[in-house]
């Protein structure tokens with residue numbers, strides 16, 4: 636009798652895992668039964684109620700959820716054990732129901748019919764140099780200013796992202812919120828943003844370098860519209876930000892892309908990198924230093940285990956590349972650009988290289 640909540644939770648979890656398996660086998664069932672119906676209903680329900688509150692939904696949902704399992708000491712020897720067990724099981728159950736089934740989404744390459752491309756060291760080197768020139772030119776010709784009004788940035792980003800997703804025929808019934816949390820809340824675990832399915836909202840640590848807000852915000856927003864894969868969210872965020880008329884938003888995305896490229900470029904050109912780094916635009920070096928300085932203000936609480944845990948988490952959800960999945964953004968952008976080039980060649984008979 637006393638273990639009822641665990642029993643019910645266990646059975647529900649079993650059913651959830653069966654559905655997860657069914658969705659993994661049938662993209663059509665996943666699409667109609669979950670992504671285009673249940674998930675959208677949840678989105679609408681949250682976004683048009685708690686989503687309007689000035690505080691993160693997390694501050695309401697977390698205490699209510701945890702309180703429900705622990706509020707009353709029961710006349711039962713193992714009540715605390717039972718409460719912890721039941722709470723953990725239901726966290727997992729709700730994770731799937733509110734968002735986690737989206738891990739079964741077909742790959743974006745398939746959804747958008749992206750061509751398969753080869754990204755090798757020659758491509759990386761050339762793209763990195765081109766990207767450096769783009770940043771150079773932006774820093775020279777445009778006014779790049781840290782965004783001060785995050786709500787305004789959030790609203791503008793949502794319009795751009797919904798526009799992009801609508802073109803891809805992805806439903807945007809909700810209005811995904813991305814909340815700003817106090818500095819250090821996530822940076823202590825070396826994370827700049829996080830989407831919390833149970834709260835239906837994305838979050839970013841306000842302690843990150845403000846020029847990173849636009850890209851991070853658009854990344855978390857993409858999670859909210861149902862994308863689970865990190866590289867896909869980077870890709871969606873990149874395209875979203877590039878649509879903006881605000882140079883700072885575009886710069887934020889180009890800088891993020893550059894930072895993914897530089898990791899590989901450094902690896903391929905270890906001998907000359909130090910010298911090349913010295914020759915970078917001083918303004919760019921300033922921004923790079925500021926990014927690290929902002930992170931370093933917060934002590935790393937779990938340096939060794941974080942990446943291992945997150946890697947295991949991603950792999951357990953079928954993201955085979957694990958933590959490297961973030962870097963596949965380079966591949967997606969390469970494929971997308973190739974697709975755009977082919978489209979413009981065939982429609983205009985004119986090669987935009």
Ligand SMILES: [Zn+2]
Pocket residue numbers: 830854855858865868
């Ligand atoms: Zn993410």
